[in-house]
Amino acid sequence: MSAESADRNSSARAEGLEKFTKPYDPVETEQRMYAGWQEGEAGKKRGGYFNPDNLPEELTAQNGKPFTIIMPPPNANGSLHAGHAVFVAIQDLITRFRRMQGYRALWLPGADHAGFETQVVYERQLEKEGRSRFGMDPDQLRDEIMAFTLHNKSFMEGQLRELGASCDWSREKFTLDPEIRKIVYGTFEQLHKDGLLYRGKRSINWCWKHQTSLSDLETESTEENSPFYYFNYGPFTIGTVRPETKFGDKYVVMHPDDKRYAEWKHGDTFETEWINGPITATVIKDEAANMEMGTGVMTITPWHSAIDFDIAKRHNLDMEQIIGWDGKLLPIAGEFAGMRIAAARPLIAKKLEEKGLLVKTDTEYKNAVKRCYKCNTVIEPQIKDQWFVSMKPLAQKAIEAIERDEVVFYPEHYKKIVLHWLTNIEDWNISRQIVWGIPIPAWYRGDEIAVGEEPPAADDGKGEWIKDPDTFDTWFSSGQWPYATLGYPAGEDFKNFYPTQVMETAGEIIFFWVARMIMLGIYRTGQVPFKDVYLHGLVVAKDGSKMSKSKGNVISPIELAEKYGTDALRMGLIIGNTPGTSTALYEDKIKAYKHFANKLWNIARFIFDNSHEQQQAGTLPPAPETDADRALWDEMTALTADVTKDLEEYRFYMAGEKLYQYGWHRLADEIIEESKTIFAASSTDVSDPAAYSRRATLRLLLSQLLKMLHPFMPFVTEEIWCAMPEHTAKLIVTPWP
């Protein structure tokens, strides 16, 4: 080390810059930084700089408009995964960018009790302990899950802090908060008043293992090979893959235009031998019968098929339950009673064959089988009294708003996907037979139904009201999240921050959540809940495969952050991540951005070593003074315009890459290298015009780069920024250039 640089280092040490002589240490820096931001300035409200009410006047003076992102509330039933890390990286980037632009930026955090999801997780835990929710006292179960959820919630919030999330903790909401429940109940009551909510016997998706109904979105269809049997049924041949449902069949359905059966009239009856003896069957003509399918003739089982249910409704036919809630055949099945479907099916077919009723079996037949998305159990359609929301009118309003671009999707093509789904929407079953959720505020007495948190008075002598035992589909409450968290309808935040600007979430939950928020938001508030929807893709392993525990390829974002720094993790999740497409996450990538953080650190060290004394002595010009340096500044100005535009138009990956390129390959590799020659030639002579101008220019370029990189890499940029005496305010509240 030369005597000269030894001098510089000693002066740096004197100024508290000695940490720059060592590599950047994220672990040491991050906690201290986050606490500093969260404290903000003395005498302000809770939440520090994350609370938009606390932003310095100098920052908001030019703009001051609200800018809101509602955080997708993570399910409070585990730790944060890579998908959460992506949303933190993107949403915090947007929030910090807008805050620096002078918006009163609010990023509102929350947590989701996640009804069925959480109950399933907890049931697995019970199973490990050799317990089961069935037979448990519901209150006891609810208390246990509550304790479990609250524990996870606070754990998860700690992890969000580790990831640098600059969300306003003073406004945090939980889906089970009393004020949230009140709004959810209000919506239920309003839908009821408006005739958009009905309770009725309808065909529902029943999972016997979980003992609950599920929405269509909570089931998954897989194509499976199932034998297709042809049976003689009186004068007809019928086809079926489900002989186990056929015990009570007494209707035979064909298309009215099917010429093969023209001699049969609607309502004709005939006697026939069937599984457990002779029956009388009735001919039904209905257009739902497909003439191309099988023989064009089918028998129907309204209790266990949505299509058959509709036919039965149209013709007012009898409906009978064949399969119990436990997934086993009922006494109507005779000797097969108590058996499970899979076991009974071939035996029933065999019995029919022995009776000479089997015509043939098509073993190549493939059909779609619906399964529970959690436990893969085959869904049994059942008829049950449930609450349904009439979706068509709600969807219509949403379609109109989306077509008018009141909500804009990134990537664009999601507009078509959403419109297609909304156009073909079915009514939504919001009743769930699980304890973990918001209880449905409804009461019954005979055929009477009352809606409200409290039962109607029962002093008329007609008996007591009975509470609906079910809970809401968790998406019914989270679908109201934007206006519920802001205190609809009278809250100050609702007036100030609704409608919000951006909804950033996973493309996977576009129907579950985003589409429903748009519908319910318009319904309840008359306005769309957000202007822009940015959808990120799935985070996958390096080889493009889905991360899963069973494959053992799950990468914990928290571990990566602890190993390489949160900034590195975040940069790695932003660069190369385009909306709607999946992003690969792997260690080498994050490591590369740790190197970048260190590169910035060393850029700072070089600049400090060469200009700190002059800065302290006040012998630096306020702006570049040579043509060469003015050109460098113009180049930076152009980059700034470019990056700003990219960020405003949601091209985060591109803005990040440009800043990375500039920082490493322009500023470090070229500008600093060139500066070495300038400084070497000038020695310590402060009157040398080239060196005089360059020292100041380097500090200006670094400051500008730090500002633009802050939303991407908040910690290292703030740490360097605060080491520069010319900066009085923290970087987090410094105006965007």
Next chain:
RNA sequence: GCGGGCUUAGCUCAGUUGGUAGAGCACUCGAUUUACACUCGAAUGGUCGGGGGUUCAAGUCCCUCAGCCCGCACCA
């Protein structure tokens, strides 16, 4: 059946309104007691899935074919 997407360097992917093909990683060669080995320089590597069209100009727009992937609905 309805709808959406992908196909660009060995790998992962960018490429914004059409204007001379880009990055990271990997690989090869070389440099360097230094702001930084968490470094620097250089080289190699692509008929942008096939074919056709529009245009002065197409990875980009249109048509068509092929392969792969995904969503929704239905399936007696």
